[in-house]
Amino acid sequence: MKPDGTLGWSAISAYLDTLASADPTPGGGAAAAVTAAQGAALFSMVCNLTIGKKKFADVEHEIRLILDQCETARRQMLNLGDRDMEVFGTIMEVYKMPKTTPEEAEARRAAIQYALRASSEVPFELFRRCIAMLPIADRLEQIANPSVLSDVFVGRYLLVAGLLSAKANVEVNLDSIDDDAFCEAKRTAMREALDGLEENCRRLVGR
Amino acid sequence: MKPDGTLGWSAISAYLDTLASADPTPGGGAAAAVTAAQGAALFSMVCNLTIGKKKFADVEHEIRLILDQCETARRQMLNLGDRDMEVFGTIMEVYKMPKTTPEEAEARRAAIQYALRASSEVPFELFRRCIAMLPIADRLEQIANPSVLSDVFVGRYLLVAGLLSAKANVEVNLDSIDDDAFCEAKRTAMREALDGLEENCRRLVGR
Numbered sequence: 121m122k123p124d125g126t127l128g129w130s131a132i133s134a135y136l137d138t139l140a141s142a143d144p145t146p147g148g149g150a151a152a153a154v155t156a157a158q159g160a161a162l163f164s165m166v167c168n169l170t171i172g173k174k175k176f177a178d179v180e181h182e183i184r185l186i187l188d189q190c191e192t193a194r195r196q197m198l199n200l201g202d203r204d205m206e207v208f209g210t211i212m213e214v215y216k217m218p219k220t221t222p223e224e225a226e227a228r229r230a231a232i233q234y235a236l237r238a239s240s241e242v243p244f245e246l247f248r249r250c251i252a253m254l255p256i257a258d259r260l261e262q263i264a265n266p267s268v269l270s271d272v273f274v275g276r277y278l279l280v281a282g283l284l285s286a287k288a289n290v291e292v293n294l295d296s297i298d299d300d301a302f303c304e305a306k307r308t309a310m311r312e313a314l315d316g317l318e319e320n321c322r323r324l325v326g327r
Numbered sequence: 328m329k330p331d332g333t334l335g336w337s338a339i340s341a342y343l344d345t346l347a348s349a350d351p352t353p354g355g356g357a358a359a360a361v362t363a364a365q366g367a368a369l370f371s372m373v374c375n376l377t378i379g380k381k382k383f384a385d386v387e388h389e390i391r392l393i394l395d396q397c398e399t400a401r402r403q404m405l406n407l408g409d410r411d412m413e414v415f416g417t418i419m420e421v422y423k424m425p426k427t428t429p430e431e432a433e434a435r436r437a438a439i440q441y442a443l444r445a446s447s448e449v450p451f452e453l454f455r456r457c458i459a460m461l462p463i464a465d466r467l468e469q470i471a472n473p474s475v476l477s478d479v480f481v482g483r484y485l486l487v488a489g490l491l492s493a494k495a496n497v498e499v500n501l502d503s504i505d506d507d508a509f510c511e512a513k514r515t516a517m518r519e520a521l522d523g524l525e526e527n528c529r530r531l532v533g534r
């Protein structure tokens with residue numbers, strides 16, 4: 121993208137138009153994934169602006185490994201944004217199932233519950249991937265090119281927003297899921313992941 | 328964008344590639360602006376999924392006014408992302424000014440300082456616009472269609488990430504600016520804006 125940003129920027133603008141529209145997808149799930157993927161991309165930029173510089177030769181091997189992790193995370197996060205839109209489509213479909221007989225109503229209910237459980241796995245996976253990226257921010261803050269330190273900070277803020285958003289998206293699904301054991305397991309896993317964060321991140325997630 | 332998201336999604340992926348590259352623009356400034364603009368876009372979606380529904384007829388007038396504010400904010404935020412890349416280009420240019428004579432060195436120093444001050448205004452403006460959007464989240468939480476309440480939460484998280492990122496981007500500029508009065512004014516304005524937030528948002532910004 122050029123500094124005047126025309127081409128790439130108009131694509132972003134078109135994406136934001138679809139986000140703002142009454143069409144429910146893309147919605148909060150896609151926005152959370154794009155935000156998290158931007159965080160991972162900024163960490164990659166920080167790595168790319170550290171690699172190949174004599175001053176940081178001592179850490180170059182480690183930075184290359186971190187870059188691999190960031191690039192993998194970014195792809196996975198963007199895929200989760202895509203899957204979020206797919207599962208939403210599935211839920212809309214199962215809600216259209218007939219419910220004129222008791223048997224149909226029961227089949228529809230079971231299909232909705234199945235789709236909601238499957239749907240909650242997508243933001244839950246995004247939440248986990250964001251959590252896993254936070255120690256990378258701490259490490260980059262210590263060893264990467266300090267002239268792009270503010271990009272490490274921004275990346276961390278975006279990942280925190282991604283994980284809090286993903287958590288809200290899991291919770292809205294859980295509110296409609298009847299399977300109490302399933303819901304409790306998800307809530308416990310998210311609570312434990314947040315409580316296990318280093319102190320600098322705990323403050324950022326409001327804990 | 329279709330649920331399979333192919334067209335729009337590949338544009339997002341291309342944007343993320345440029346973000347991740349060693350090219351310093353787009354960088355943290357653009358990512359902060361895109362994140363904030365996504366927050367505003369989600370609030371617009373919430374408005375668009377409230378307007379025209381009999382159940383929310385009582386608040387329709389207010390929601391339409393909020394929608395206008397969100398759409399304006401989104402445009403302005405995206406423009407700030409564009410301007411962030413422009414001013415970065417300017418800074419890169421002035422650093423290339425000659426400095427072989429004392430006069431040249433002084434002209435270069437002054438030009439750099441001017442460019443840094445101008446540059447800090449862009450994230451500062453983004454910070455202010457994000458702060459101004461937070462009361463809208465609170466109001467949407469009260470009156471908008473509750474079936475998209477999680478999108479209000481996600482939008483608020485994205486705006487908080489946008490403002491914290493913008494603040495980090497202002498601060499990295501201030502670190503290189505010699506004009507102490509200018510720096511102190513910016514720091515005070517940001518501190519007062521954060522301290523003036525409602526309690527639910529203060530916790531989200533780590534205060």
